[in-house]
Amino acid sequence: xxxxxxxxxxxxxxxxxxxxxxxxxxxxxxxxxxxxxxxxxxxxxxxxxxxxxxxxxxxxxxxxxxxxxxxxxxxxxxxxxxxxxxxxxxxxxxxxxxxxxxxxxxxxxxxxxxxxxxxxxxxxxxxxxxxxxxxxxxxxxxxxxxxxxxxxxxxxxxxxxxxxxxxxxxxxxxxxxxxxxxxxxxxxxxxxxxxxxx
Amino acid sequence: xxxxxxxxxxxxxxxxxxxxxxxxxxxxxxxxxxxxxxxxxxxxxxxxxxxxxxxxxxxxxxxxxxxxxxxxxxxxxxxxxxxxxxxxxxxxxxxxxxxxxxxxxxxxxxxxxxxxxxxxxxxxxxxxxxxxxxxxxxxxxxxxxxxxxxxxxxxxxxxxxxxxxxxxxxxxxxxxxxxxxxxxxxxxxxxxxxxxxxxxxxxxxxxxxxxxxxxxxxxxxxx
Amino acid sequence: xxxxxxxxxxxxxxxxxxxxxxxxxxxxxxxxxxxxxxxxxxxxxxxxxxxxxxxxxxxxxxxxxxxxxxxxxxxxxxxxxxxxxxxxxxxxxxxxxxxxxxxxxxxxxxxxxxxxxxxxxxxxxxxxxxxxxxxxxxxxxxxxxxxxxxxxxxxxxxxxxxxxxxxxxxxxxxxxxxxxxxxxxxxxxxxxxxxxxxxxxxxxxxxxxxxxxxxxxxxxxxxxxxxxxxxxxxxxxxxxxxxxxxxxxxxxxxxxxxxxxxxxxxxxxxxxxxxxxxxxxxxxxxxxxxxxxxxxxxxxxxxxxxxxxxxxxxxxxxxxxxxxxxxxxxxxxxxxxxxxxxxxxxxxxxxxxxxxxxxxxxxxxxxxxxxxxxxxxxxxxxxxxxxx
Numbered sequence: 001x002x003x004x005x006x007x008x009x010x011x012x013x014x015x016x017x018x019x020x021x022x023x024x025x026x027x028x029x030x031x032x033x034x035x036x037x038x039x040x041x042x043x044x045x046x047x048x049x050x051x052x053x054x055x056x057x058x059x060x061x062x063x064x065x066x067x068x069x070x071x072x073x074x075x076x077x078x079x080x081x082x083x084x085x086x087x088x089x090x091x092x093x094x095x096x097x098x099x100x101x102x103x104x105x106x107x108x109x110x111x112x113x114x115x116x117x118x119x120x121x122x123x124x125x126x127x128x129x130x131x132x133x134x135x136x137x138x139x140x141x142x143x144x145x146x147x148x149x150x151x152x153x154x155x156x157x158x159x160x161x162x163x164x165x166x167x168x169x170x171x172x173x174x175x176x177x178x179x180x181x182x183x184x185x186x187x188x189x190x191x192x193x194x195x196x197x198x
Numbered sequence: 199x200x201x202x203x204x205x206x207x208x209x210x211x212x213x214x215x216x217x218x219x220x221x222x223x224x225x226x227x228x229x230x231x232x233x234x235x236x237x238x239x240x241x242x243x244x245x246x247x248x249x250x251x252x253x254x255x256x257x258x259x260x261x262x263x264x265x266x267x268x269x270x271x272x273x274x275x276x277x278x279x280x281x282x283x284x285x286x287x288x289x290x291x292x293x294x295x296x297x298x299x300x301x302x303x304x305x306x307x308x309x310x311x312x313x314x315x316x317x318x319x320x321x322x323x324x325x326x327x328x329x330x331x332x333x334x335x336x337x338x339x340x341x342x343x344x345x346x347x348x349x350x351x352x353x354x355x356x357x358x359x360x361x362x363x364x365x366x367x368x369x370x371x372x373x374x375x376x377x378x379x380x381x382x383x384x385x386x387x388x389x390x391x392x393x394x395x396x397x398x399x400x401x402x403x404x405x406x407x408x409x410x411x412x413x414x415x416x417x418x419x420x421x
Numbered sequence: 422x423x424x425x426x427x428x429x430x431x432x433x434x435x436x437x438x439x440x441x442x443x444x445x446x447x448x449x450x451x452x453x454x455x456x457x458x459x460x461x462x463x464x465x466x467x468x469x470x471x472x473x474x475x476x477x478x479x480x481x482x483x484x485x486x487x488x489x490x491x492x493x494x495x496x497x498x499x500x501x502x503x504x505x506x507x508x509x510x511x512x513x514x515x516x517x518x519x520x521x522x523x524x525x526x527x528x529x530x531x532x533x534x535x536x537x538x539x540x541x542x543x544x545x546x547x548x549x550x551x552x553x554x555x556x557x558x559x560x561x562x563x564x565x566x567x568x569x570x571x572x573x574x575x576x577x578x579x580x581x582x583x584x585x586x587x588x589x590x591x592x593x594x595x596x597x598x599x600x601x602x603x604x605x606x607x608x609x610x611x612x613x614x615x616x617x618x619x620x621x622x623x624x625x626x627x628x629x630x631x632x633x634x635x636x637x638x639x640x641x642x643x644x645x646x647x648x649x650x651x652x653x654x655x656x657x658x659x660x661x662x663x664x665x666x667x668x669x670x671x672x673x674x675x676x677x678x679x680x681x682x683x684x685x686x687x688x689x690x691x692x693x694x695x696x697x698x699x700x701x702x703x704x705x706x707x708x709x710x711x712x713x714x715x716x717x718x719x720x721x722x723x724x725x726x727x728x729x730x731x732x733x734x735x736x737x738x739x740x741x742x743x744x745x746x747x748x749x750x751x752x753x754x755x756x757x758x759x760x761x762x763x764x765x766x767x768x769x770x771x772x773x774x775x776x777x778x779x780x781x782x783x784x785x786x787x788x789x790x791x792x793x794x795x796x797x798x799x800x801x802x803x804x805x806x807x808x809x
Binding site for chain 1 (some may be wrong): 455456459461463464465499500502503559578626627628629630640642647648709737738739740741742752754756758759766767769771775776778780808809
């Protein structure tokens with residue numbers, strides 16, 4: 001029988017719903033939307049791309065929130081849903097020992113998101129990776145070039161319509177005219193080994 | 199007239215000398231000479247002499263000798279290129295460590311520069327970005343050079359059959375020995391290096407325009 | 422002058438390329454170029470079940486394979502909503518701390534080798550071999566372990582395993598003393614690492630550095646204490662923190678971490694002995710976790726569950742989860758997006774070395790070329806993790 005999952009002991013100070021409340025107070029006009037789902041284990045807010053930098057600046061600089069660390073920026077391809085891409089920001093507050101997740105939805109027709117590398121320099125390579133894998137463009141990024149794939153690679157490998165690139169391995173069952181050679185067992189006969197005391 | 203024979207031996211005076219022992223000069227007078235073999239109660243004197251000589255003298259062809267000497271030096275002092283790519287590199291470092299000592303085989307000197315290395319152990323997965331670099335390093339190595347493909351990823355792509363990994367480094371460079379494993383145990387890599395040593399000992403040696411073949415030895419089960 | 426520290430270099434700890442612009446011996450600008458080991462693991466994970474991705478994680482940070490396994494298993498367990506039993510958690514902690522010791526040993530050996538202290542390399546690899554023998558005993562493989570599973574472990578620990586671990590834990594402090602005796606007060610080591618490759622706390626936080634780099638710069642942050650997983654709050658250990666953020670501080674932090682890991686491992690062994698040398702090692706939730714083999718051979722339901730989970734994979738709920746652990750290199754996080762099928766829709770790995778390497782330019786710009794080697798060494802990067 002499955003044990004009920006114990007929610008990790010919430011550290012004192014800052015809970016994610018308090019963060020959301022503070023954000024909504026500060027930005028009443030921004031249409032935040034909580035991601036629904038029982039199995040969405042981290043408190044996640046959707047926000048529009050054009051307000052991203054403002055909200056992130058507040059999250060980083062407000063002393064009650066102090067999300068000083070950006071842990072990761074991930075792209076997700078939700079083909080065939082529209083909008084196709086999501087960019088997920090995982091934030092960490094050291095002073096309040098709290099995590100928070102922001103998401104920006106990115107349509108395929110115009111895959112542009114403002115860059116947060118001005119706020120958190122660590123976002124530089126994360127955004128390059130999201131660009132490399134999905135083709136999402138980050139406005140204001142100092143050096144948006146491919147990072148993991150060769151510079152002349154064509155295509156966005158992690159998109160759902162890009163192939164895995166699986167190379168068919170030749171076996172006898174899928175290569176016509178190929179037979180298994182009869183094994184010559186004389187070569188495999190055990191050799192008599194003389195052991196010497198060293 | 200001396201000219202090289204078909205197997206690298208020397209032929210004296212345009213005809214093969216039947217019994218080379220006849221050309222030995224007579225011993226100077228006064229040299230103590232053993233009593234004739236028949237008087238000593240031994241068998242055929244020529245047979246006895248032959249056995250005596252064979253115990254202490256090695257007969258071979260000059261080319262075989264050169265091949266043996268050169269190949270032994272090459273095999274027992276292979277200097278690998280320090281070329282670890284991924285996880286297999288750690289097992290390659292482990293053979294330098296004290297437990298599996300590669301120094302016993304003369305190969306502990308991992309050269310940093312390909313121009314000074316004999317052996318490229320491709321240890322790890324070769325990604326598409328790294329492939330031209332592997333080829334360039336191989337081209338920079340001077341002859342004679344060998345390549346050991348260490349691990350499943352270098353041999354055939356391994357666990358990773360996708361867009362990013364070259365399915366086998368033999369698509370880029372010619373490989374002499376494949377060492378399977380993920381990663382191969384250090385003992386397996388040492389076994390691969392020993393197999394390479396056997397291969398080196400069995401390979402011909404080129405000196406200028408001459409090619410010296412190895413002495414043929416009957417060996418079971420070795421390619 | 423532009424100098425290319427190419428992908429093949431004895432001191433770059435893998436296939437890292439750094440393009441340096443030099444003015445004499447001073448580094449004016451440094452640009453790390455990565456991707457020479459890109460393996461497409463995140464794409465490949467979308468074609469494999471969660472359990473099939475566990476061996477892939479071994480090949481990410483290949484110096485600490487069990488840490489990576491742990492991170493994936495914890496993230497998948499968080500997504501599904503299960504937790505491994507306490508005994509399995511204790512065994513996980515034991516093996517993860519041994520992994521940390523082994524990873525730091527390799528780091529110390531190679532870092533010292535780059536700087537010139539060759540003896541330390543041989544000593545550290547000797548210790549590492551003992552940890553690898555322990556791995557070998559428990560799961561059959563020296564390095565690429567894949568021992569943990571979602572819901573627990575793949576098999577129970579063998580007889581004699583705890584005694585062997587205890588022996589290692591008893592011997593390790595003396596070996597750590599040896600390393601310190603060779604390096605900590607060595608004038609050459611001090612000259613090469615004190616004041617070299619400094620990173621201030623503010624920069625470390627802004628650049629997202631975690632692990633010994635963050636702690637070396639003076640920030641008191643360790644996920645095992647702050648956001649404990651695997652019952653880490655039940656273990657008694659200290660977290661070493663540096664002050665200046667130079668290479669020497671990071672070295673000191675890591676050597677102290679070896680000592681603390683030895684301590685935790687000793688406590689873990691005692692806990693496991695309390696709970697029984699043989700016992701529960703996997704959660705008994707057969708919707709997600711494979712039943713024990715003995716039951717599979719006797720019970721029809723267990724057989725069907727086994728078949729479904731092995732042949733098809735378990736079906737997590739539709740949702741997402743991010744779980745991070747304190748790996749030897751820093752914060753290693755796995756972010757799963759699940760669509761309800763046995764294969765994850767997206768697996769994103771937040772690898773510590775990928776982020777830590779971004780700190781390299783700020784550490785070495787304005788410094789001498791020889792310090793580049795020290796900086797790269799003290800960053801403790803693993804290219805398998807950076808390039809995935």
